[in-house]
Amino acid sequence: MTEEEKKIEGIKEMNFCPTCNSVVETVIVYSYTSENTVNEDLCGYVTEVLLSKCLKCQNLFLKEKSFQIVEGDDYLNSKIQFLPNTENEAIENCPEIVYNPYEETLKCYRAHAYDACAMMCHKGIEAISIDKREIKGNLTTKLKNLNSKGILGNTL
Ligand SMILES: [Zn+2]
Known part of the structure; x- marks a missing residue:
């Protein structure tokens, strides 16, 4: 040394x-x-x-x-x-409609504003649904439809 x-x-x-x-x-x-x-x-x-x-x-x-x-x-x-790897390569290449709620989610999480974080996660998943042209019904319906189309896996 x-x-x-x-x-x-x-x-x-x-x-x-x-x-x-x-x-x-x-x-x-x-x-x-x-x-x-x-x-x-x-x-x-x-x-x-x-x-x-x-x-x-x-x-x-x-x-x-x-x-x-x-x-x-x-x-x-x-x-x-x-x-630790704090960059998320996959999210950097996603559409802006999804990226913006993701950025806000991170800000809320880092500010320990966990209720706001959960709301931004919801908004992000809604944005993914819209991006995948799933716009009818509530979030549960949208997720079920995305799953039946094979876009979303069974784990979610
Ligand atoms: Zn630590």
Whole structure:
């Protein structure tokens, strides 16, 4: 372990923990820093991989940070969080009529407004029904019709 790695481990930072559903204090438990590709002008790139844990629920976080080095100073180029995965690729490609209630649902959930969250889930499922041209009757009827058309599986 290099001196650089020793300094990073044990550092605490704030992160959104989906298990705790709040911004929590996390601590870096392991770090890896790529070999410096700095040239004689002190310019180059370095990649840092950090494994940290939530101090509340022990949930793990895995992040990669890429830095560009210009004249000895490092600038954050990109930051990717691999774990926990808070991005939902499927929802990003769905129609806007479904995406908007989903976004609102997430906001309500993260604000601990669970009644509002349930209402937004209802609105989202209604939006999926409309998108699939199922507009007659109440939500139960729509879901049953979507199931009989083979659009919705039996689990729902
Ligand atoms: Zn947590």
